[in-house]
Amino acid sequence: MSSTLKLSQLAIGRRAVVRGFPGQGPAVLRLREMGVLPGTAITLVRTAPLGDPLEIQVRGYSLTLRKSEAEHVLVDPVEES
């Protein structure tokens, strides 16, 4: 079991499961409405050429969010076999 990290700290290409959101706010609500919920599997696909924002794959589609927004998301990385 690897430790929980912020989505902003996840390595590119890694899969993870959303654990929760430490805070509330417009960014968190919008992420939830876009389907990023506790228990949802996501993959960090890439970052933009300048390193920010991030692109994640969630529920079969691509979503962008800034690193500052990804700070509000806690994830558990999935161990790759």
Place this chain on the structure above:
Amino acid sequence: MTESGSIPPNPVRTPVYALVGNPNSGKSTLFNALTGLKQKVGNYPGVTVEKKVGTTFSQHGRPITVIDLPGTYSLAARSPDEGVVRDVLLGRRADTAQPDRLVCIVDATNLERNLYLVHQLLDLGRPAILVLNMMDLTAASGLNLRVARLEHELGIPVIPCEAVNGRGILELRLAMSRADLPLSRHRWDIPPAIAPAVAELQASLIENDRKQPLIARAEALLLLTDQDPVRVAGSTPLSEPTAAMLEGWKRRWQGEGVDWSGVLVNSRYEAIGRLCAEVVQRAARAGPAISDRIDAVVVHPVWGWLVLGAIMTALFLSIFTLAEYPMDAIDAGFAAAGGWVKHAMAPGDLRDLLTDGAIAGVGGVVTFLPQILILFFFIGLLESTGYMARAAFIMDRLMSRVGLNGKSFIPLLSSYACAIPGIMATRTIEDPKDRLTTILVAPLMSCSARLPVYLLMIAALLPGDRVPVGTKVGLMLLMYALGTGGAFGFAWLFKKSLLKGAPPLMIMELPPYRLPRMKDVLLQMLERASLFLRKAGTVILGISIVLWFLTTYPKPSGPATPEQQVAHSFAGTAGHVLEPVIKPLGFDWRIGIGLVSSFAAREVFVSSMAVIFSADNYEGGKHGDITPIRQSLAAARWPDGARLFTPLVCLTLMIYYVFAMQCVSTVAVVKRETNSWRWPLFQIAYMTGTAWLVCLVVYQAGRALGF
């Protein structure tokens, strides 16, 4: 009995459908397929959100009204666009009747997230139809959808559809013709943590806000996710008791640590998850999706920049080369129209009003229409292929340095050609403050109307026919750099002060790449262009006529040359009045006349200079040789015999045109896009004020250094 006492015959009620769906779900294409060209595009009163209403026909030929609502991911609104969707559906707007029925369109390849909005919509208690668009792409995505099962679970008609090639439209029309369209059978339990609050709010909405019971429940649920309710002009606010009750519950939950909005969203997605487990069968995909492979190049750290650069180069090349032919034709057309009127009418003020005021003024703006159309076309193409979102993704980091987000990039870039399409393209920016900031700084990007002024001034600044090309290009680049720097500087300043707000979100879908449908792109281009002409046209015509009046009256008694006539006019007087203000910049009253008259459009400065300094052989038009003007300018003197157009003055004038707001059309469009005169007037003040200040510094410093 009087007329008014009689009862009018009851007209057959035309059913009103609202078309609702996520962005990128193919909603516009479906709307166009349903209504063809029978659509009316306008604005919702009080907000700059596009209102599209069209008519389609039932299987028996009865008209059906369709309102195409803006694309949204949720009814919990965060932008004016989304606010309008919410308020129309809840019947909160006086200007738009509450739709009777709904057509919900979803992207079948992305069912789960698309169903979130549908789940909210089904709460509204309106008969609904679900359209599964892009069914042709599900197989490639490794999906198999059990449509009959979904129909059974939801209890409403579910129609597989491929809007791009018209498949499924007939079935949709048949369903829309049904008189007995059912309500959804889908039931989900409101989570216990918030159920008492929903019940209370619902009761209060029925009693105090006079809502129908079904709508009241939906609205009560919505109030719990509307964190910071976006107020939209023209929508009815909540009643006092309901608002107070909502506040009470929120305070109580905050104390108890209940995450009410999170609980609600979770329970909706749980219901959707159960539904999708029944309906969606996933097969293993054969490899990465096409979009993913394209993105590996398009947003690559190296290739991404090259692709962006190539696309932008193509855009500007086509604007400056393709647009030239129709622009010349339009120039010639307006000149011919003016000539014809001159010939057909007796000389007099009315004739001059028509030719020099109306025709020349409107012609000056319409000349730029080809450029504007090409830009609209490109913007539409970038939007419909999905590249627009990538450009925003790539540029977001840079734009965030000045407090904007990536979505401001394309509008600002378009403004290098013309600020009008740039400003109209800001509608994709959700955050109202970001949008306003982008609108305010867009005209600082050096547009193509400044080119004639720059070229004339460079020619006057560097006498002699053999000017090194490098110097010309260098000066030109300096002007573009100044404008761009100014735009970003002011964006930063406005976001720090006047339009301070929470940092804008960059939570945005990167839609799959799709082949654009030319018909939709062209239709959108024409709609936007006609909107510009209709709405800005009157303002432009009005100001053109005022400017004509100012340069014509009062007339000198007795015969006069054109230059004497202008000198005698109000504009001439204005030039004299202005002289003390602009003399510290090295400009005399004659340049002042040019500044006043070119408020219509910047390129007018060139022809004004030709008239005022009586350049004899100047023929005008885009290809008019500027050598005669250059010679006249070189000969111009101050009363004390000093040269007027010194290199320093020419440079200062160029800088003035970089910053000053000298464009009626932009003023008209900003007025329309911000819905008030306050922002365009502010824009004129800050831009022209900056122009004056910068010019003062440059001229005085230049003088002090001995230039």
